[in-house]
Amino acid sequence: MAGKRKSHSAAFKAQVALAALKGDKTVNEVAAQFGAHPTLIHEWKKKLLAGAEAVFISGAKATGPPDDKTAKLYEQIGRLKVELDWVKKPSSSTILNCGVEPPKFDTGVGCGESPIHSDGPIVPLN
Template sequence: MSKSSGRRTRRVFNAEFKAKVALAALREDKTLADLCQQFELHPTQIIEWKKQLLANASGVFGTPSKAIEAVDLKPLHAKIGQQALEIDFLESALNKAGLLSADK
């Protein structure tokens, strides 16, 4: 008796491969059957990736608002404030030591 139950393992495709397949489908220089054979995929999968590419293509040319909102500015503002204090302190110390000219 074989350990294999006849089930195929699920294949996982990276984004680069999906984009390659979807772009090939968009070119329309090959039939869907040819693409299925070339990439060893089911036609439904190719059609789905093509739909996803078309639906999300505008994101390539614009900045999604979620990406902008995801940046937490609090630590950046704190760092700027800290550096401003350090610069002021060093400027004062250099002036007292006579190492910095008054006219900057």
């Protein structure tokens, strides 16, 4: 039974591909040094060479640190707090049992009573 596949980060792939492109070691030596299969290293070299042109395209935006998303995150935190407060607010069933005045609609059930345990006739639902 085969083991679990390794998942290599993009930085690792770039480092290995650059080491292979230097040419001072063979691909097999680089594979032994970094613990990756030579076929993978060949693929990573090809991807690096294919994407190298994009680095020098004029007008291309340099990739730097990601945009500051603090305002968006604070907005999301606020929405989540409102939702949490809404979920935490007492429901009508807890209001009936805590001595607080019941809602305005008349259910015919007094405070602390349950319509399920009434002594009235049983009506079929069919």
